[in-house]
Amino acid sequence: xxxxxxxxxxxxxxxxxxxxxxxxxxxxxxxxxxxxxxxxxxxxxxxxxxxxxxxxxxxxxxxxxxxxxxxxxxxxxxxxxxxxxxxxxxxxxxxxxxxxxxxxxxxxxxxxxxxxxxxxxxxxxxxxxxxxxxxxxxxxxxxxxxxxxxxxxxxxxxxxxxxxxxxxxxxxxxxxxxxxxxxxxxxxxxxxxxxxxxxxxxxxxxxxxxxxxxxxxxx
Amino acid sequence: xxxxxxxxxxxxxxxxxxxxxxxxxxxxxxxxxxxxxxxxxxxxxxxxxxxxxxxxxxxxxxxxxxxxxxxxxxxxxxxxxxxxxxxxxxxxxxxxxxxxxxxxxxxxxxxxxxxxxxxxxxxxxxxxxxxxxxxxxxxxxxxxxxxxxxxxxxxxxxxxxxxxxxxxxxxxxxxxxxxxxxxxxxxxxxxxxxxxxxxxxxxxxxxxxxxxxxx
Numbered sequence: 001x002x003x004x005x006x007x008x009x010x011x012x013x014x015x016x017x018x019x020x021x022x023x024x025x026x027x028x029x030x031x032x033x034x035x036x037x038x039x040x041x042x043x044x045x046x047x048x049x050x051x052x053x054x055x056x057x058x059x060x061x062x063x064x065x066x067x068x069x070x071x072x073x074x075x076x077x078x079x080x081x082x083x084x085x086x087x088x089x090x091x092x093x094x095x096x097x098x099x100x101x102x103x104x105x106x107x108x109x110x111x112x113x114x115x116x117x118x119x120x121x122x123x124x125x126x127x128x129x130x131x132x133x134x135x136x137x138x139x140x141x142x143x144x145x146x147x148x149x150x151x152x153x154x155x156x157x158x159x160x161x162x163x164x165x166x167x168x169x170x171x172x173x174x175x176x177x178x179x180x181x182x183x184x185x186x187x188x189x190x191x192x193x194x195x196x197x198x199x200x201x202x203x204x205x206x207x208x209x210x211x212x213x214x215x216x217x218x219x
Numbered sequence: 220x221x222x223x224x225x226x227x228x229x230x231x232x233x234x235x236x237x238x239x240x241x242x243x244x245x246x247x248x249x250x251x252x253x254x255x256x257x258x259x260x261x262x263x264x265x266x267x268x269x270x271x272x273x274x275x276x277x278x279x280x281x282x283x284x285x286x287x288x289x290x291x292x293x294x295x296x297x298x299x300x301x302x303x304x305x306x307x308x309x310x311x312x313x314x315x316x317x318x319x320x321x322x323x324x325x326x327x328x329x330x331x332x333x334x335x336x337x338x339x340x341x342x343x344x345x346x347x348x349x350x351x352x353x354x355x356x357x358x359x360x361x362x363x364x365x366x367x368x369x370x371x372x373x374x375x376x377x378x379x380x381x382x383x384x385x386x387x388x389x390x391x392x393x394x395x396x397x398x399x400x401x402x403x404x405x406x407x408x409x410x411x412x413x414x415x416x417x418x419x420x421x422x423x424x425x426x427x428x429x430x431x432x433x434x
Contacts, residue, residue, distance in 0.1 A: 061430050116381035128368040136364045139427050154385030
């Protein structure tokens with residue numbers, strides 16, 4: 001865990017430095033385009049976090065092992081963190097390049113709605129502690145992921161303005177290596193930090209649960 | 220089917236005697252229609268006003284249908300029934316309540332926003348029915364989920380509204396198209412989304428409900 005966090009942070013320093021100093025300036029967007037080196041890794045990490053929530057929720061409902069619930073809960077917190085970073089970095093970029101902090105674009109809408117769904121998840125955790133809250137949250141974790149494609153589809157019915165994917169697309173990345181390398185470095189760094197934080201949080205939750213059990217036992 | 224009919228019958232009878240839920244939901248819907256109409260009442264505002272009203276009416280009413288069981292929820296759960304059937308019955312009750320709200324608020328939308336509602340009524344029924352089913356499915360799932368939580372009246376809208384947002388977007392799109400005089404095939408994409416939403420969430424809720432209500 002400590003190794004992951006250390007490695008991830010170090011790699012992130014390299015990636016950010018590379019993105020700011022070495023990567024070429026984009027012709028039309030100028031310097032704000034460099035936000036992409038943080039924006040894309042955080043959104044990818046956010047979606048990975050939500051998939052971990054989904055997997056943890058399904059396994060918890062199936063197996064009833066509190067370990068899976070701790071995994072889902074910890075990952076949901078990180079998911080909200082990374083979605084927030086995505087929304088913030090995207091808004092700053094949007095203001096600079098589009099001239100607007102926000103538009104009702106499909107990707108933006110989907111991400112914002114996911115933020116609300118997982119904030120709801122965390123609120124249920126806060127308001128309904130114990131096994132009952134864990135079960136309720138697990139169902140929200142499953143429904144949230146089921147909702148992703150539908151939200152996206154509905155937002156396309158609205159309209160779409162977001163730049164089309166340049167990296168994750170069937171034909172392979174369209175980004176030149178000079179931009180792709182710092183992006184990949186940052187992506188790996190974000191994943192490592194996510195994994196490190198996730199393990200850290202799961203351990204905290206485990207300690208907390210153990211403490212609660214001990215207190216209950218002695219009372 | 221018989222079980223569902225009995226359970227729905229029981230809830231409807233309770234509701235008919237007390238008329239708590241429908242009067243609360245209906246009154247909220249009328250108030251929302253008036254508040255929204257007072258602030259912006261052109262025909263172009265009608266679809267959004269209608270769906271905001273339905274969605275909020277749903278969040279208010281759907282917390283009550285489980286609360287109405289109060290201490291009897293355990294009794295209901297002890298009955299040797301598939302939990303999916305309990306979901307089906309509750310969702311059906313919720314949906315019927317929502318239909319009542321939709322119907323009684325229509326004259327107000329017709330009067331305050333646009334008369335076109337009356338000429339396009341048959342086409343309008345499509346998004347209203349499909350959208351209502353989706354709202355009832357998600358609302359019943361989450362309503363059951365949080366029935367024992369603190370602050371459940373506050374929690375249901377927080378959980379439900381983001382999840383049903385795609386449904387509301389599609390329903391508003393379809394309603395706009397219909398009120399603009401487009402033929403039904405022109406809003407096929409929106410209706411398709413509503414249908415897919417209904418299928419996914421009715422199925423998912425039916426399957427997940429077993430985990431929602433267990434002790």
